[in-house]
Amino acid sequence: MEKGIKRRNTQQRKVILDILRSTNTHPTADWIYEKARQYIPNISLGTVYRNLKILKDEGLIIELNDGKQSRFDGRVDRHFHFKCLSCNRIFDIETTDVVSINEEKLKEEGYHITGYEISFTGLCSHCQQEKN
Amino acid sequence: MEKGIKRRNTQQRKVILDILRSTNTHPTADWIYEKARQYIPNISLGTVYRNLKILKDEGLIIELNDGKQSRFDGRVDRHFHFKCLSCNRIFDIETTDVVSINEEKLKEEGYHITGYEISFTGLCSHCQQEKN
DNA sequence: GTATATGCAAACAATTTGCACGCCT
DNA sequence: AGGCGTGCAAATTGTTTGCATATAC
Numbered sequence: 417m418e419k420g421i422k423r424r425n426t427q428q429r430k431v432i433l434d435i436l437r438s439t440n441t442h443p444t445a446d447w448i449y450e451k452a453r454q455y456i457p458n459i460s461l462g463t464v465y466r467n468l469k470i471l472k473d474e475g476l477i478i479e480l481n482d483g484k485q486s487r488f489d490g491r492v493d494r495h496f497h498f499k500c501l502s503c504n505r506i507f508d509i510e511t512t513d514v515v516s517i518n519e520e521k522l523k524e525e526g527y528h529i530t531g532y533e534i535s536f537t538g539l540c541s542h543c544q545q546e547k548n
Numbered sequence: 549m550e551k552g553i554k555r556r557n558t559q560q561r562k563v564i565l566d567i568l569r570s571t572n573t574h575p576t577a578d579w580i581y582e583k584a585r586q587y588i589p590n591i592s593l594g595t596v597y598r599n600l601k602i603l604k605d606e607g608l609i610i611e612l613n614d615g616k617q618s619r620f621d622g623r624v625d626r627h628f629h630f631k632c633l634s635c636n637r638i639f640d641i642e643t644t645d646v647v648s649i650n651e652e653k654l655k656e657e658g659y660h661i662t663g664y665e666i667s668f669t670g671l672c673s674h675c676q677q678e679k680n
Numbered sequence: 681g682t683a684t685a686t687g688c689a690a691a692c693a694a695t696t697t698g699c700a701c702g703c704c705t
Numbered sequence: 706a707g708g709c710g711t712g713c714a715a716a717t718t719g720t721t722t723g724c725a726t727a728t729a730c
Contacts, residue, residue: 424704424709445695460712465695481613484719485694498659511657514650521643526673527630534666541658556684556729577720592687597720599685616694617719686727695718702711
């Protein structure tokens, strides 16, 4: 939040960011914690949460709302998500031009839109096959 | 979940649904609980949660994800939401034709889309004025 | 009458925080 | 050396659940 904080580059934060950048599974804090323990055995869950918040504030990761649990994404370029209703996994959608928003209409209604989020739901290709 | 359950029409459930249908503020469970106590003073928070789940299963209300808290909406026709980043209130967007999705592209990528959710963010008209 | 719904309180799950110590810079 | 970051555990917050009783049908 504050501007004047001098951040230190800690091992913990580096490891957490690396973990998030090397997966596309949109993991939970707990999953990241377990993974991080492979590199820093005595890292604490509180530290994971604190660093996730910092990384998010710095714009290096994104926080996703998945029910009451947060999930995290190391990919920060504009992209959409797809959640499979069968296996509950979240996938990245690679195509970027799947959505178009009529900003004029929204402005007419009095809203100053600065952003939006879309999440698609359905069946992933793996679960589609399983249904047969 | 089960099909064969015979539901009873309880006062509690009726009051909760009425409350949700007479507001457009997308309240939390706790807000609904406080409001419901005006009509049924000894209603419990657990009952509010249980009935919200039932009403949602029956398609009479919608559950919204707002951070780690759930919010509820008695309006079930297709509509989008706008969240003001300043006052954190959630508004209904009345225009329905603000978004178009290219379903073909999505199908090509292997996803069988059955639904999607959009939420817009920005400044509501009230907070826009306050910034001056 | 009978089984579903309730109130209450305890249990849970995800996340946050206070504190003394550790380790970047 | 100084102060931000850490580990640990306890605290908080939002939600769920077990149980005995109440009530809709």
